[in-house]
Amino acid sequence: MQRGVLVMAVALAASGCASSGVSSEPNPADPWEGFNRRVFAFNDVLDRYALKPAAQGYRYVTPDPLERGVSNFFDNLGEVRTVFNSLLQGKGANAGNSSMRFLMNTTFGLGGLLDPATHAGFIADEEDFGQTLAAWGVGEGPFVVLPFLGPSTVRDTSALPVDWYTYPLTYVEDDTVRYSLRGLELLDARASLLDQEDLIRGDRYSFIRDAWLQRRRFEVTDGELGDDSFIDDGFDYDEDAFAE
Template sequence: MQRGRKSDGRRRVALAGALLAVGLLAGCASTPAPEERHPDDPWEGFNRRVFAFNEVVDRYALKPVAQGYRTVTPEPVQTGVGNFFSNLGELRTLLNSLLQGKPGNAGIAGARFVINTTVGIGGLWDFATHMEVTGREEDFGQTLGVWGVGEGPYLVLPFLGASTVRDTGALPVDVYSYPTTYIEDDPTRIGLTALRIVDTRAGLLDQEALIHGDRYSFIRDAYLQQRRFEVSDGEQGDDPFASDDFDFDDSDFDDADFAD
């Protein structure tokens, strides 16, 4: 996947307390019959309840804040914020590229970080992309996949959204390989984390229109396809989001709502 301004799809927030709220939603979604279950989603009943919880949080908290952020923040500033957080992610890509035996991609990630941190004024300007220094983004979930660890069942996490057992197990490494984790000043670290989450959500507002039909199934299938594409570096087929085969008419955009 080519890098420009990347949205970091895996938001790291504490999970404690959410499971209780999910339990209160137990009656809101029915469990599919065994013969109707998706082979990659054996826990669909539980996942749909968590999905419903996440939708409520998004609809009444995160999405309105993201919409307000987009409204009041000039587009160049939004681009700079996204570039800043993406630049910090280059260090994670460098580490995981080395763990996957991809020194070339590691070198590109290191070069991007140096170029954008210096010439790009702390990463606010993605000068490396203008120089055509681009590579593939890597995280520890992809590293585990390259090492042969199976993805396991699909799993929806409270607040964090779509995942798999493998990607969930990779979360601690991804958290500790992101530089803001090591900021000792609590208000600064929390403020940057909150800004990162809001900026990421604002970057997804336009993509909501692509979601049609059963939102849960659409997001699940898109997530699994995308992660398999990333783990295989595209060797199993074309990127599902770069294909002209996705053709939507206006009716597909009605009442579309992003949940994760």
């Protein structure tokens, strides 16, 4: 299960699924490439000098069992969003499984730190409002890189407010607690991707863009990738690489 809308982290995760470089041809999904590259460069500097070192420090001082517990905790919060969007898409079974995951992990999993629901056989595909808009027939629109958030599309960007308000952390009233949890969530997500960055090949921007688009379309179509002539034949999507 993913957690939240940590899009920059998701982009780096996606890049870890490719085994070779991507095509150098212009991608028709990216008509704003000049602008996007400038925002990407800004985000990359921010990550290199702030987020990545912090994530490395977090991983160094955090025992593996605790790190897994933190990831489980934020994954569990994301079940609320999944239930909401599954219902909007008419995916009753997924909504039911996600509801059971949230109830079981919250009650028997120490507030979500443990994941007994998976061991009990309750598995759900994460759904967000961008996927709901796609199910309703809204086109993805051009690829866009958002400051701080990273890769997105026009459709996914328009979905961000709904995703924000269907995530439980939004309703934590204490600012210190809310910001602390958000920071911990970002650190944990970034730390989980440290081992995957060495797999990036060729032009970093193109690789991450094409890999992110490939993965996002996989999520939107529930695993039906389809053809994309702008991804090399060597691109190998491995769903297991995204399992946490």
